[in-house]
Amino acid sequence: MESYKKVIDLLNVLREKNPLVHHITNYVTVNDCANITLAIGASPVMADDIKEVRDMVSLASSLVINIGTLNERTVESMIEAGKRANKLNIPVILDPVGAGATSYRTETAKRIMDEVKLAVIRGNISEIKTLYGINTQTKGVDASESFSSDINELKKEKHMAMNFAKELNTVVAITGAVDIITDGNTVYSVKNGHPIMSKVTGTGCMCTSLIGSYIGAGKDNITAALAGVVSMGIAGEIAYEKLAENHSGTGSLRINIIDAIYNLSEDDISRRSKIDED
Amino acid sequence: MESYKKVIDLLNVLREKNPLVHHITNYVTVNDCANITLAIGASPVMADDIKEVRDMVSLASSLVINIGTLNERTVESMIEAGKRANKLNIPVILDPVGAGATSYRTETAKRIMDEVKLAVIRGNISEIKTLYGINTQTKGVDASESFSSDINELKKEKHMAMNFAKELNTVVAITGAVDIITDGNTVYSVKNGHPIMSKVTGTGCMCTSLIGSYIGAGKDNITAALAGVVSMGIAGEIAYEKLAENHSGTGSLRINIIDAIYNLSEDDISRRSKIDED
Amino acid sequence: MESYKKVIDLLNVLREKNPLVHHITNYVTVNDCANITLAIGASPVMADDIKEVRDMVSLASSLVINIGTLNERTVESMIEAGKRANKLNIPVILDPVGAGATSYRTETAKRIMDEVKLAVIRGNISEIKTLYGINTQTKGVDASESFSSDINELKKEKHMAMNFAKELNTVVAITGAVDIITDGNTVYSVKNGHPIMSKVTGTGCMCTSLIGSYIGAGKDNITAALAGVVSMGIAGEIAYEKLAENHSGTGSLRINIIDAIYNLSEDDISRRSKIDED
Numbered sequence: 001m002e003s004y005k006k007v008i009d010l011l012n013v014l015r016e017k018n019p020l021v022h023h024i025t026n027y028v029t030v031n032d033c034a035n036i037t038l039a040i041g042a043s044p045v046m047a048d049d050i051k052e053v054r055d056m057v058s059l060a061s062s063l064v065i066n067i068g069t070l071n072e073r074t075v076e077s078m079i080e081a082g083k084r085a086n087k088l089n090i091p092v093i094l095d096p097v098g099a100g101a102t103s104y105r106t107e108t109a110k111r112i113m114d115e116v117k118l119a120v121i122r123g124n125i126s127e128i129k130t131l132y133g134i135n136t137q138t139k140g141v142d143a144s145e146s147f148s149s150d151i152n153e154l155k156k157e158k159h160m161a162m163n164f165a166k167e168l169n170t171v172v173a174i175t176g177a178v179d180i181i182t183d184g185n186t187v188y189s190v191k192n193g194h195p196i197m198s199k200v201t202g203t204g205c206m207c208t209s210l211i212g213s214y215i216g217a218g219k220d221n222i223t224a225a226l227a228g229v230v231s232m233g234i235a236g237e238i239a240y241e242k243l244a245e246n247h248s249g250t251g252s253l254r255i256n257i258i259d260a261i262y263n264l265s266e267d268d269i270s271r272r273s274k275i276d277e278d
Numbered sequence: 279m280e281s282y283k284k285v286i287d288l289l290n291v292l293r294e295k296n297p298l299v300h301h302i303t304n305y306v307t308v309n310d311c312a313n314i315t316l317a318i319g320a321s322p323v324m325a326d327d328i329k330e331v332r333d334m335v336s337l338a339s340s341l342v343i344n345i346g347t348l349n350e351r352t353v354e355s356m357i358e359a360g361k362r363a364n365k366l367n368i369p370v371i372l373d374p375v376g377a378g379a380t381s382y383r384t385e386t387a388k389r390i391m392d393e394v395k396l397a398v399i400r401g402n403i404s405e406i407k408t409l410y411g412i413n414t415q416t417k418g419v420d421a422s423e424s425f426s427s428d429i430n431e432l433k434k435e436k437h438m439a440m441n442f443a444k445e446l447n448t449v450v451a452i453t454g455a456v457d458i459i460t461d462g463n464t465v466y467s468v469k470n471g472h473p474i475m476s477k478v479t480g481t482g483c484m485c486t487s488l489i490g491s492y493i494g495a496g497k498d499n500i501t502a503a504l505a506g507v508v509s510m511g512i513a514g515e516i517a518y519e520k521l522a523e524n525h526s527g528t529g530s531l532r533i534n535i536i537d538a539i540y541n542l543s544e545d546d547i548s549r550r551s552k553i554d555e556d
Numbered sequence: 557m558e559s560y561k562k563v564i565d566l567l568n569v570l571r572e573k574n575p576l577v578h579h580i581t582n583y584v585t586v587n588d589c590a591n592i593t594l595a596i597g598a599s600p601v602m603a604d605d606i607k608e609v610r611d612m613v614s615l616a617s618s619l620v621i622n623i624g625t626l627n628e629r630t631v632e633s634m635i636e637a638g639k640r641a642n643k644l645n646i647p648v649i650l651d652p653v654g655a656g657a658t659s660y661r662t663e664t665a666k667r668i669m670d671e672v673k674l675a676v677i678r679g680n681i682s683e684i685k686t687l688y689g690i691n692t693q694t695k696g697v698d699a700s701e702s703f704s705s706d707i708n709e710l711k712k713e714k715h716m717a718m719n720f721a722k723e724l725n726t727v728v729a730i731t732g733a734v735d736i737i738t739d740g741n742t743v744y745s746v747k748n749g750h751p752i753m754s755k756v757t758g759t760g761c762m763c764t765s766l767i768g769s770y771i772g773a774g775k776d777n778i779t780a781a782l783a784g785v786v787s788m789g790i791a792g793e794i795a796y797e798k799l800a801e802n803h804s805g806t807g808s809l810r811i812n813i814i815d816a817i818y819n820l821s822e823d824d825i826s827r828r829s830k831i832d833e834d
Contacts, residue, residue, distance in 0.1 A: 034479040049349040052382035071605040104608035201590040251814025258529025312757040327627040330660035536807025
């Protein structure tokens, strides 16, 4: 089956199943994460107290861990919820926001990787390189080493992602100018999206929430990661076109992204998706 | 006086008085709660540290307690602020977000009900049933057992709400396809709103903030609860109509709701409100 | 050079340099602060755990401390980050949200002023009076004693701001109907903005984030404060004009403000800025 058709199928399952996605996430983009989860057709729940995360995750179809504004209290909750999810066979998605920027972030992300079995890790190239053990420089949490469109560089990065996915027995999704999604065997490259998306905070976090929504629907981890990345990219394109048409700006772009996800159609996916499979 | 006229009168008082509404609330929808409080004509203040909640609530006209992202630290602040408000005769509104989903939420909501005298409790049907002691299943914090439009079911639920209100000597507001607002004697049913509102996070929280705004203006608890519920329902209808006209989505819906509350007119209320009094 | 030209020059440097602005801020308006920082051309990073704030601030070009939802944990992080920034010669901007409302806020703001060398303090007139030691009454954190447009009152307030700036060897920015920006020698008055801006939460916080963005670009503290205040005022005007044209409301206003900052042009600044220098 062609890749974009798998995305369409999973979107239909998602909208039918309306999976509950438990998030332990940051307070910067949490509202956007909740609203994009609702827009795609899933249900979000945000709960981070150690006293309830085990109970909450057991009701959920997936768990999203996002370390964007981590602190000592919530890190313990992330680990607890993650372990519980593992026991119950509920897939866990990690967004290692800002790994590489501070040693606390890097170490926390690595600790989560050690203690929790992850279904998907989604990050930008510097975050993923950091976790894989390549020294890199992260400039804060929103900015990132720009993803090279140079063919050789891209090849190297695919190679790294595949090795990382194999070692951890997980799916690795790197988002940038070209997105890479791999489980160590299959590798997808996606060329959807628009550079202006980096001018809105949370497009990465929202992408992770979409992956959490798709994985909660089907549990085919690589298709879920692909679907989340492609959906976000297409929504960004539609949102930018509306911005350009209305001469608006990045405040509107953020709203347009949620609107585009809410209205995401089979036709949008089949006409717009730019997926290559190696 | 007809019910909708009471709502109009209270809206006018609110806009004249500009009451300060102290919120101890969740970090998911807090920005929307603040902006809708401003939009209706009140002033929000969000403060949750135990060191200042007593001082802050004493400046306020009402206190909104929302347990959406409760934690050990903020629960103590909720109780402290609530007790202080009781002493000063400042009305307290509880939004028991997700009660029933985890025992921590259920117990915390019940603890607040035990230790703080509440002017209004606003929740969906599963949250209210949970607090009343009927076993129910909550799917996360945003979703809820859908409110039956079956006449017999609705009758039973009104009965439950009245008993609950009498027992606690409070106003109970249950929001859903049909909203029920009762102080144990009078019962209002409201049929405003649109199903799409459940596709935006925080419409429940915002409704509670509106009740807090109205109650800060007048302190007639049942009219304030009615006014909050009706205002939110009407805003949802107007917001949906604009969405449909512009072929936008739920990102825009959220903005449209705040816009509609800002522009809420006597005419909107008299033409649109669908209130039945038993 | 005329004042507005300095603002234009600094905006151009900012967009070229893309400075990283570390925020320790409140959870009510944090998303808007991040998005406006991106919209003006800087990069935001929000991090508040004591274990990482020293590392994070050392990567940044400026530090914004906003006490809007302060708590015991984050106050310690603010102090630690501030001290570290001082050591590294990274400018620190304080937004003393709600100082005067509770003694905890007043004391915390004063403690920060004592322990951290501040490049700029931006607040409304009651917050600044409180910090300067004049008893005043603050109604919550968003509302404020309205800024007198009375000439004599304005003179007194300029005098107070100058003394305060001299004593603390900092830049003081007071925002209101007329904004005052002073380093104790130069005093700018700015008459941009629109009263409706007070009907959206976070316009003050966003202004502070803009100052943090400008100061990260150039480190000329008074020009950065002026540029932040003027940019916010102009964005408010443009946003209001769009609201009026579309008959929308304050939900849209908030989006329009971010859009206007994203599109802020040399022409907007030269045509619209209303800056007087004493």
